[in-house]
Amino acid sequence: MSGFSVAWLDLREGPDFAARDKTLATQALQWMSADAxxxxxxxxxxxxxxxxxxxxxxxxxxxxxxxxxxRDALSxxxxxxxRDxxxxxxxxxxxxxxxxxxxxxxxxxxxxYEADLLALDSLPLTGARLVSASALFDLVSRDVVDKLAxxxxxxxxxxxxxxxxxxxxxxxxxHPLDAAVLEAFNKxxxxxxxxxxxxxxxxxxxxxxxxxxxxxxxxxADSPWTLGxxxxxxxxxxINGIAAAxxxxxxxxxxxxxxxxxxRLQNAATGTCIVGHNxxxxxxxx
Ligand SMILES: C[S@@+](CC[C@H](N)C(=O)[O-])C[C@H]1O[C@@H](n2cnc3c(N)ncnc32)[C@H](O)[C@@H]1O
Numbered sequence: 696m697s698g699f700s701v702a703w704l705d706l707r708e709g710p711d712f713a714a715r716d717k718t719l720a721t722q723a724l725q726w727m728s729a730d731a732x733x734x735x736x737x738x739x740x741x742x743x744x745x746x747x748x749x750x751x752x753x754x755x756x757x758x759x760x761x762x763x764x765x766r767d768a769l770s771x772x773x774x775x776x777x778r779d780x781x782x783x784x785x786x787x788x789x790x791x792x793x794x795x796x797x798x799x800x801x802x803x804x805x806x807x808y809e810a811d812l813l814a815l816d817s818l819p820l821t822g823a824r825l826v827s828a829s830a831l832f833d834l835v836s837r838d839v840v841d842k843l844a845x846x847x848x849x850x851x852x853x854x855x856x857x858x859x860x861x862x863x864x865x866x867x868x869x870h871p872l873d874a875a876v877l878e879a880f881n882k883x884x885x886x887x888x889x890x891x892x893x894x895x896x897x898x899x900x901x902x903x904x905x906x907x908x909x910x911x912x913x914x915x916a917d918s919p920w921t922l923g924x925x926x927x928x929x930x931x932x933x934i935n936g937i938a939a940a941x942x943x944x945x946x947x948x949x950x951x952x953x954x955x956x957x958x959r960l961q962n963a964a965t966g967t968c969i970v971g972h973n974x975x976x977x978x979x980x981x
Pocket of ligand 1: 704741744785786787788810828829830831
């Protein structure tokens with residue numbers, strides 16, 4: 696699928712970063728430096744414009760995770776000598792990859808790799824200390840997760856997948872159609888988005904089980920978006936997206952859905968919206 700614009704990814708980046716579980720992100724960085732002999736290579740799947748790289752290393756964001764440039768990110772978490780992270784960004788959208796390079800190519804060690812995640816056997820996973828992703832695994836099928844997990848287990852790589860949608864969307868003020876729209880939206884989330892029948896809201900628990908079965912130590916943490924008046928443009932995009940996704944094939948009355956959409960848009964500047972996600976960190980047992 697090619698439906699992710701730079702503008703949309705930029706809109707969601709702030710709420711994504713705020714939502715990301717900082718303890719798991721910190722532990723992912725600790726894993727990167729726990730073996731002094733390993734190259735600190737992170738392969739970020741579905742990288743877009745480099746959101747995971749920014750979250751883990753952005754010097755402008757002052758948190759225990761992102762309080763310094765790449766080299767500092769490892770020393771901040773106190774897990775060993777400072778070393779530069781090496782990033783391999785993988786996406787099938789060259790526009791997004793080029794944007795990632797434009798933003799970070801001069802300040803970070805980056806390899807970009809244009810590939811379809813469905814072609815698992817040709818993905819450049821070799822040597823990855825950690826395979827990461829954000830806002831990706833709810834688009835992915837069970838089959839892709841199973842095959843990827845087996846590959847990572849065979850080479851002892853860690854796995855960090857942030858911001859997997861978990862099926863919860865809660866609005867204020869409430870509207871009588873909220874529950875029916877959410878049910879339809881969650882069905883749509885399970886549609887094939889180009890990576891097989893999508894796991895949608897099941898992605899977190901499925902990833903957890905898939906890696907646990909292979910002997911990994913797996914942690915899952917909530918990472919919900921908490922959107923309010925400051926996120927009005929993003930909320931409006933979300934409302935339009937949900938209305939478009941649920942308009943066909945899910946039995947919602949078109950007029951009622953239109954009324955829901957108008958109500959939601961009218962309240963976007965003052966209401967709130969919580970969208971549930973989870974983060975997964977799976978590490979090989981040492
Ligand atoms: C929701 S975006 C998340 C992007 C980025 N990780 C972030 O958090 O901003 C999903 C990303 O997965 C990529 N993607 C979707 N399907 C793909 C596929 N079959 N092969 C490779 N990349 C894919 C998209 O191009 C997009 O960059």
